[in-house]
Amino acid sequence: MPLASHVNPEDIVQRLQATHITAPGNANASSHGTSSHIQPYDSRYTSQTNIPKYKIPDEGAPGDTVFQMIRDELDLDGKPNLNLASFVGTWMEPNATQLMQENLSKNLSDADEYPAMMEMHQRCISIISHLWGVQPGEKAIGSATTGSSEAIHLGGLAMKRRWQLKRKEQGKDTSKPNILMGSNAQVALEKFARYFDVEARILPVSKKSHYRLDPALVRENVDENTIGVFVILGSTYTGHYEPVEEISQILDKYQEETGIDIPIHVDAASGGFIAPFTHAGVGGSKWNFELPRVKSINVSGHKYGLVYAGLGWIIWRDQSFLPEDLIFELHYLGGTEKSFTLNFSRPGAQVIVQYYNLIHLGFDGYRSIMENCLSNARILAQSLEATGWYTVVSDIHRRAPHKEASGAVKKIVNQAATAVGGESAAPGETSADYVAGLPVVSFRLTDEFKAKYEHIKQETVSLMLRAKGWIIPNYPLPPNEEKIEILRVVVRETMTFDLLERLLTDIVEVTETLIENDEIDLQVLKKHHSRRRVRVKGDEEKHKKGGAAKGVEDGVRKMEDGIHRAVC
Template sequence: MSTSPRDVDAALFGNRFAIEEVPTREFPAEGMSAVDAMRLLGEDLALEGDPARNLATFVTTWMEPEAQRVIAQNLHRNFIDHAEYPRTAEIEQRCIRMLADLFHAPGETTGARTQGSSEAIMLGALSLKWNWRKRREAEGASTSSPNLVFGGDVHVVWEKFCRYFDVEPRIVPLTPGKYTIGPEDVAPHVDENTIGVAAVLGTTFTGHKDDIVGINDLLVRLKRERGLDVPLHVDGASGGFVWPFLYPDSPWDFRLEQVRSINVSGHKFGLVYPGIGWLIFRERADLAPDLVFTENYLGKTDATFTLNFSTGSAMVLAQYYNLVRYGRAGYTYIMRNMQLNAQVLAEKLQAMGRFELIGAGEEQLPLVAFRLAEQQPYDEFDIAWQLSAERGWMVPAYTLPPDAQDVTIMRALVKQTLSREHVDTLARDIEEACATLDKKGGVHETERRRIVTGSGH
């Protein structure tokens, strides 16, 4: 391969892609130097937003240098190879046992690491379906019409599960001013074909929790009065690493009789980079045995219960690093700091006289959900665009699910990297954005469509 003078100059003086188009469609006929490949990617990523200003995503955007070193040193290690990497498998089990303890499991339990809460939810719901089917078969009853009850405040993965695995979704709609569900919402939908009820601990919309205690009490009553043993799964994707530290006396987990399984995202408030999730069962019997595969892989017989097979070990090890690095005291310190900064931001927004806070004073994730208190010549989408376009903040605006789809709110997630100084700056920028919009009115619709409207699992 001949080298052109331009290639020589680029190698000596700078970046060859300063004036060349980058490969985008055709598989490259030839490669390039490692430096050029790195620069190509660097220039693309330079156009993205700053993760430190991304207040939409729940996903972890910063870890300690020591944790990053653990990750870098183990990116090549395939988690599924238990015969070759038995200590990694043991560390996974340590994490499961620690989380089961955190969630007050009453005895011996089991679970699995997953790519995130989406996979954990799929697996947990599959176990609900399999166990329901086994109960119905033992009764000599039909297994043709399973249903699953959940609120409109859930992540879309719950609807995906129902569609992919042929389960009727019984979705409780939200209403203006009520953005979570309780027992009175669930009761009309539960019958002998209900495989389970899903309740959310920390919704992606407002950060609040469903009335998990009330739903549990309803299910306990149905079991005793009508013989319907309907399990409760708690979707703790966001809240599973928050409530134990901010609200330790608030029962939502295995302290409640009908809670049989819990999912949590390690890559959210578990403070690990994506992707790592966890599924924890109350006891071993809650994992349907027919879903567990025993296979002989590379000379070792293992039981597997995941949708994925090969996957990296790095984030499992990073999760264990965090659990032993922080412990209860460290996680509590970090969560309280985030909560305090969220409270400061809420106070500053309220002092502006422009906004209404959503669910202030209730148990909530460390975030602020808010909306315009009065009708203006602009809306929440305009504020989000103004913050993004002129100030670099990603603060999502979005409408709520049915039947609250006419309600638009904003949400600022306060994470570990958002310092008090950042909070003060954000509050000033929101006030200045509103002042700018007071003068010019709403943003043109074509510009508004570019807004990022949120992030879930």
């Protein structure tokens, strides 16, 4: 949840007074002690009414007025469906939406009050456990969470506690736990290490390792204090799956040599609802509970589980891997409930919708959606490279290694069939013909393009696409490869072929516009240092002596500077 700081309204008002800002038609607006909305909705004749924004008003305002004001302000937000930076789903079926609306008030922490919802929760755990290859005789255990961040923290805590218990039994020191992850790890993994006093051993990634955790570096960085290894099924940077089975084999050999058993937690925030359904899987290897070393897995229901934001899942392959002293028994809600979460109250509606999706779509329904996402991502990647301006860093559009030879033969056959009026075999292709990964397209300007048009910055492409409504981030690759910047598109269920065509058209138009303009024309798009300044020691005295006008000349901070940042 976002961490927000208090806004000091007096500080804002002081600056308003200092710069002689007053509301039009209301000379006393700045003396009311608030920064306010000026609204026309309640009555056209009282449109100068002040409604505070950062301090609760003494009196309320009409609901319709406040509703319309908030609605209008939200128009400034981007459109969720065009936010291609996010993995989080932005659409649900009408029936799913109705179920969510009807159950918004249900609290997942109140098991005794909502037994039907809790039964659906248990069914989801069972269904997902089977999807992830839980083995016969094992009793999987898990919980819904508010998202993968909480789930990762819970998985990490369980690994840390198991390591502590084993070390204490052996009479060994427990003060220096460490955990391994690639530098491409999502921030939640680093948060776990920082928040729970575990040394994060962050291993560099490279082009050779496909910008993901390099198995070659694992062996030399583990020791007796390693509580586990975070392995990511779908890098947020490029969509690559990390080689879970290969890392597991390295740890198997390490255990044979040293007797030290190091578990794996798979962060499958996105891949956990893709790999089980697609023809590609993870490229022919194992990644889930079929590997004994994988003790826990998390996934985001609100990503490719196709539920609105607010749902994650964490599952341990067996009850024995969730230490009992981490589980709380609660009795004050009318019954006995066992709980292992970082939150108490949390929404239950998302769990109900997750169950709806699993039963309604079934295996074939999920497979169809995920295959379509990957197909659209491949089309986008291939189209971008066809322009000659961009090179794609992600790999899902490239032939799988074992398909390359057969692919060359198939291409010749397709060409021959097309020449005589037959049908191409391409429509029969699936994700199994290509490198496995998330439906993510990470791309950058080619080296040749950058050499020819040195004045064109890649971030300008992102900026100009934003003007067209698309939210496509431009950012550096993980440490060790941070000199390379990429643009990234996450292809979700709602990315139709028509929308994909429009996106590609806009990317081409933006690039052509940049090519046709010279360096001087593009100066306006370059980032400038802010003209606002932070008042330093002595400014207050200078401001008092020089008066408000002098303060303006000296560059007094704008009113927004008094609004403290919210940290998400």
